[in-house]
Amino acid sequence: MASTRRRIPEASVARLPVYLRILTEQHDQHVTSTSSEGLAELAGVNAAKVRKDLSYLGSYGTRGVGYDVDYLIYQIRRELGLTHDWPVVIVGAGNLGQALAGYGGFGDRGFPVAGIVDIDVSKIGSVIGGVRVRSIDELPSIVQGQSVAIGVVATPADAAQEAADRLVRAGVTSILNFAPAVLSVPPGVTVRKVDLASELQILSYYEQRRQSSLQSVPTGSTRGASA
Amino acid sequence: MASTRRRIPEASVARLPVYLRILTEQHDQHVTSTSSEGLAELAGVNAAKVRKDLSYLGSYGTRGVGYDVDYLIYQIRRELGLTHDWPVVIVGAGNLGQALAGYGGFGDRGFPVAGIVDIDVSKIGSVIGGVRVRSIDELPSIVQGQSVAIGVVATPADAAQEAADRLVRAGVTSILNFAPAVLSVPPGVTVRKVDLASELQILSYYEQRRQSSLQSVPTGSTRGASA
DNA sequence: GATTGTGAAAGCGTTCACAGCC
DNA sequence: GGCTGTGAACGCTTTCACAATC
Numbered sequence: 001m002a003s004t005r006r007r008i009p010e011a012s013v014a015r016l017p018v019y020l021r022i023l024t025e026q027h028d029q030h031v032t033s034t035s036s037e038g039l040a041e042l043a044g045v046n047a048a049k050v051r052k053d054l055s056y057l058g059s060y061g062t063r064g065v066g067y068d069v070d071y072l073i074y075q076i077r078r079e080l081g082l083t084h085d086w087p088v089v090i091v092g093a094g095n096l097g098q099a100l101a102g103y104g105g106f107g108d109r110g111f112p113v114a115g116i117v118d119i120d121v122s123k124i125g126s127v128i129g130g131v132r133v134r135s136i137d138e139l140p141s142i143v144q145g146q147s148v149a150i151g152v153v154a155t156p157a158d159a160a161q162e163a164a165d166r167l168v169r170a171g172v173t174s175i176l177n178f179a180p181a182v183l184s185v186p187p188g189v190t191v192r193k194v195d196l197a198s199e200l201q202i203l204s205y206y207e208q209r210r211q212s213s214l215q216s217v218p219t220g221s222t223r224g225a226s227a
Numbered sequence: 228m229a230s231t232r233r234r235i236p237e238a239s240v241a242r243l244p245v246y247l248r249i250l251t252e253q254h255d256q257h258v259t260s261t262s263s264e265g266l267a268e269l270a271g272v273n274a275a276k277v278r279k280d281l282s283y284l285g286s287y288g289t290r291g292v293g294y295d296v297d298y299l300i301y302q303i304r305r306e307l308g309l310t311h312d313w314p315v316v317i318v319g320a321g322n323l324g325q326a327l328a329g330y331g332g333f334g335d336r337g338f339p340v341a342g343i344v345d346i347d348v349s350k351i352g353s354v355i356g357g358v359r360v361r362s363i364d365e366l367p368s369i370v371q372g373q374s375v376a377i378g379v380v381a382t383p384a385d386a387a388q389e390a391a392d393r394l395v396r397a398g399v400t401s402i403l404n405f406a407p408a409v410l411s412v413p414p415g416v417t418v419r420k421v422d423l424a425s426e427l428q429i430l431s432y433y434e435q436r437r438q439s440s441l442q443s444v445p446t447g448s449t450r451g452a453s454a
Numbered sequence: 455g456a457t458t459g460t461g462a463a464a465g466c467g468t469t470c471a472c473a474g475c476c
Numbered sequence: 477g478g479c480t481g482t483g484a485a486c487g488c489t490t491t492c493a494c495a496a497t498c
Contacts, residue, residue, distance in 0.1 A: 048490075052460080061458050064498040066458080081432055081434060081436075086427070098326065099322045176430060188437075190433045196327070197244065201243070202419060203401040204308040211308075239467090281481090289476065290479055291475065
């Protein structure tokens with residue numbers, strides 16, 4: 001039974017995976033209990049933020065004591081919907097698509113690659129990370145056959161909208177977009193994007209400021225932004 | 228002469244690369260003039276936001292008319308520090324490091340790969356995207372020899388902090404981190420992270436909400452968050 | 455005594471709405 | 477008349493600070 005609790009602010013949702021990763025590391029090192037202070041240190045944020053974030057999940061800490069690592073892992077996983085696997089389908093078997101398919105980190109973390117497709121006939125048939133590249137025409141059968149809810153767009157920019165359209169038509173309702181293009185999708189479909197060139201350009205901005213004037217700039221752990 | 232203007236809010240800085248890309252496409256299609264409304268549509272944001280963002284650069288529009296595409300491209304590029312190339316060095320020649328090195332999108336957009344290094348001797352010497360993989364011991368000479376300011380961490384999580392430390396010691400002051408780990412760096416060094424597993428987990432959260440209750444969820448173009 | 459959970463305050467970012475300018 | 481540039485209002489996010497609880 002999935003939670004029907006109050007919705008969690010977006011900024012908090014984006015930090016839960018970080019806490020989850022840290023807690024999982026703690027678990028692997030046989031740490032059984034932790035505090036907002038300890039988590040904050042490892043996550044590169046402050047303790048009040050950790051407590052506020054975790055409070056949206058419910059009251060799973062113990063005052064005067066802290067948080068039970070395993071219990072908190074369980075609760076975060078439940079909230080994020082990680083109690084079952086989410087197979088993903090990758091569109092685009094170029095450099096990036098291949099790297100993503102071959103990258104173990106996906107399957108390991110509950111996102112097995114259900115398939116990788118490309119429109120280019122010359123790429124079809126090759127095997128990447130144990131998954132055979134198939135024709136984009138097989139997208140609907142992959143999505144429906146394996147109940148794929150999440151699609152990954154790893155095409156060039158000019159093919160990205162078409163890829164997204166096909167994913168949506170096939171029944172996908174979440175898209176992770178690596179192409180440098182703004183996707184338009186119908187209501188009810190969530191898109192997140194990862195834009196490598198943008199990230200470098202943002203770094204360039206701060207780098208430049210530092211180099212021209214000698215001025216202060218967001219610094220220290222983790223991103224200056226979210227995202 | 229780089230701008231010594233007021234600092235631009237982080238959220239705005241993060242959108243400038245998107246506007247820049249759209250304007251460049253407009254330029255390529257011989258569009259000479261645009262409006263905040265037109266840009267907003269293509270960027271998937273609203274017009275007021277576009278105007279506010281652009282106003283931080285200065286007053287480069289014309290009331291009653293709009294923005295000159297080429298002039299705005301020039302101003303954004305200048306503000307982002309894109310008037311010259313920023314060579315980058317990649318640490319980690321695994322799946323992802325190779326894909327990044329081979330991905331044309333970097334060099335094309337002013338971030339040529341100055342080098343790719345790995346600690347694993349068996350990887351050294353192979354050539355990826357025209358760049359030979361070198362020993363991590365050569366990091367200082369690559370960074371200093373080619374004035375590299377930006378480093379990319381594409382190692383496994385457990386090697387990421389060590390990679391960051393080496394980059395910082397070599398003189399890099401901006402890091403783009405692909406490893407699922409929080410990096411700690413000295414003041415004066417900027418870090419941005421791209422965390423693939425986190426992005427999928429965030430999608431999972433909204434997917435799950437949609438599937439359990441039938442409830443509304445951030446939707447439509449672009450990210451529900453940042454990032 | 456320690457640490458959580460949370461109202462209230464402060465700080466940012468977004469949107470509104472319109473004056474200013476072409 | 478049309479579109480920018482921007483102060484003001486609004487809403488979201490972070491941080492503070494402390495009462496509640498173990």
